[in-house]
Amino acid sequence: MALNGLRDLLSRPDPVLCGWSSLADPVVHEILLHAFDALVLDGQHGLQGVADLREGCARAALLGKPAIVRVAPGDLALAGRVVDLGATGVILPMVESADDAAAFARALRYMPGGTRSFGPTRAADLFGMAPRDYLAAADEAVVSFAMIETAGAYADLDAILAVPELGGIFIGPSDLSMALGQGGLDPKGEATSKAIADIAARARAAGKAVAIYALDADDARRYASMGCQLIGIASDVGILKAGCARLVEGFRG
Ligand code: 3PY
Ligand code: MG
Numbered sequence: 001m002a003l004n005g006l007r008d009l010l011s012r013p014d015p016v017l018c019g020w021s022s023l024a025d026p027v028v029h030e031i032l033l034h035a036f037d038a039l040v041l042d043g044q045h046g047l048q049g050v051a052d053l054r055e056g057c058a059r060a061a062l063l064g065k066p067a068i069v070r071v072a073p074g075d076l077a078l079a080g081r082v083v084d085l086g087a088t089g090v091i092l093p094m095v096e097s098a099d100d101a102a103a104f105a106r107a108l109r110y111m112p113g114g115t116r117s118f119g120p121t122r123a124a125d126l127f128g129m130a131p132r133d134y135l136a137a138a139d140e141a142v143v144s145f146a147m148i149e150t151a152g153a154y155a156d157l158d159a160i161l162a163v164p165e166l167g168g169i170f171i172g173p174s175d176l177s178m179a180l181g182q183g184g185l186d187p188k189g190e191a192t193s194k195a196i197a198d199i200a201a202r203a204r205a206a207g208k209a210v211a212i213y214a215l216d217a218d219d220a221r222r223y224a225s226m227g228c229q230l231i232g233i234a235s236d237v238g239i240l241k242a243g244c245a246r247l248v249e250g251f252r253g
Contacts (some may be wrong), residue, residue, distance in 0.1 A: 003127045003134065004141040006066035006174075008167075009037060015224045018068065020213070020235040021056065022046035028236050029056045037253045040232045043078065044093050050081065054122070054205070057086035061126035068145075070166055074100075075201040076107040080116055083108060083142055086126040091112050091133040091211075093146040096152035098159035105144040105165035110135060114165065143167035145211055148176035148199050157199060161206035168209025171228070173219075186216060193222070200227045 002008070019032030020040045026046045033039050041048050041056040048056070053069055060067035068089030069082040080088045092104045106114040123195045124134040146160055147153070149172030153160060160166065171188035173196060182191045196212065203210045204227045211230035214220035215238075220231045234242075 001061050001064040001066065001127070003088065003123075003129065003137055005064070006038065006068070006143055007141055009066065010143070010229055015220075015228060016230040017220065018230060018232045020232040021048070022053035023236045024048045024057055026052075026055050029059050032236060033060055033063045033065050036065075036233070038068060038089075038230075040068045040070060040091070041087075042070050042235070043075075043082075044070045044072050046235075048079075053082055053087075054085045057082065058122070058126060061086045068143075076104060079104065079107050079144075083116070083138070084120050084123055086123045088141055089143045089145060090166075091147060093172065094146045094150055094175070095148070095160070096148040096150055097156045098163055101146040101153075101160045101166050102163045104146060105163055105167070108142050108144045109139045109165055113139065123244050143209060145170035145209070147175075149173075149179060150217070151179045154179065154195065154199070157202060158206075161203055161208055167206065168204050168211055168230075169199065170211040170230075171199055171210070171223075173213060173215075188219065196223065197226045203227075 016037045018038045018040050019036035021029055021032055022042050023252045039060050041053050057067040067087045069087045070091040072079040073094035077194045095101050110116045120131055120134045124131045144167045146166055159233055177186040177192040180191050186192055200210045210228050212223045213232045214223055220233050225230055
C-alpha cells in the first residue's frame with residue numbers, strides 16, 4: 001500500500017467504511033481487511049497489545065489497505081509507536097481541549113513542526129521506502145483524529161478544528177451521548193444525533209476530515225448523510241455476537 005493510501009481514500013467522494021477490531025487475532029484482522037476499505041485496531045477498549053497492533057498494521061499494509069489505531073486516552077507515546085509500525089491514521093480518545101488535540105497532532109509530525117522522533121524502521125519497509133523518503137512524506141500522509149466525545153471537546157470544538165496540524169475529528173456517539181448530560185448512554189438518541197450533525201457540519205466547514213463510529217449499517221448511512229467521510233462500523237466482537245444470535249434465533253425461533 002502507498003503511504004498516502006488513507007489520505008487518498010479520504011479525498012474520494014464515497015465514505016470510507018472501516019472494519020473495527022477489538023480481537024487481537026491476525027486472522028480476524030485479515031477477514032476485516034478483505035471485507036472493508038480500512039481497519040481500525042482498538043487499543044483503547046480492545047484486547048490489542050503492541051505486538052497485535054504491529055501485526056495488524058503489517059497485514060493491512062501487505063493487503064494494500066490503511067491501518068488506523070485507536071490508542072488509550074493521552075497515550076502519545078503509543079501514538080508515535082504505531083505510526084512507526086505502519087499505521088497511517090491514529091485516533092486519540094477522550095480529548096478534552098484544543099491543547100490536547102494540538103499536542104496529539106504534533107506527536108505525529110516530525111520536527112521542527114512536531115515532536116515525533118525519527119525511527120520508522122518497520123513503516124518504511126512496509127511501504128517500500130527508504131527511511132529518508134518516508135520522513136519526507138509521512139507528515140502529509142499520516143492522519144491524526146481527535147475524538148469528540150467529551151463535554152470539554154464539544155465546548156472547545158472550534159478551537160480544536162483550528163489546530164492546523166490536526167487531520168480530522170472522530171466522533172464517539174456513546175461517550176458523547178453521556179457527555180451531553182441527557183441521562184445516560186443513548187448513542188442513537190435524538191439529542192446525540194443533533195450534536196453529531198452539528199459537529200460534522202462544523203468540521204466539514206473547517207476543512208477537517210470527519211470520522212465516526214457506527215453501531216450498524218443504518219447508523220452508518222445516517223452519518224454518511226451528515227457528511228461523515230470515514231465510518232468505523234460495528235466491531236469484530238459485535239459482528240460475531242450478532243451472527244451467533246441470528247443463528248440461534250433461526251434455529252430455535
Ligand atoms: C464512542 O462511541 O464513545 C466511541 O468511542 C466509539 O468507539
Ligand atoms: Mg468513546
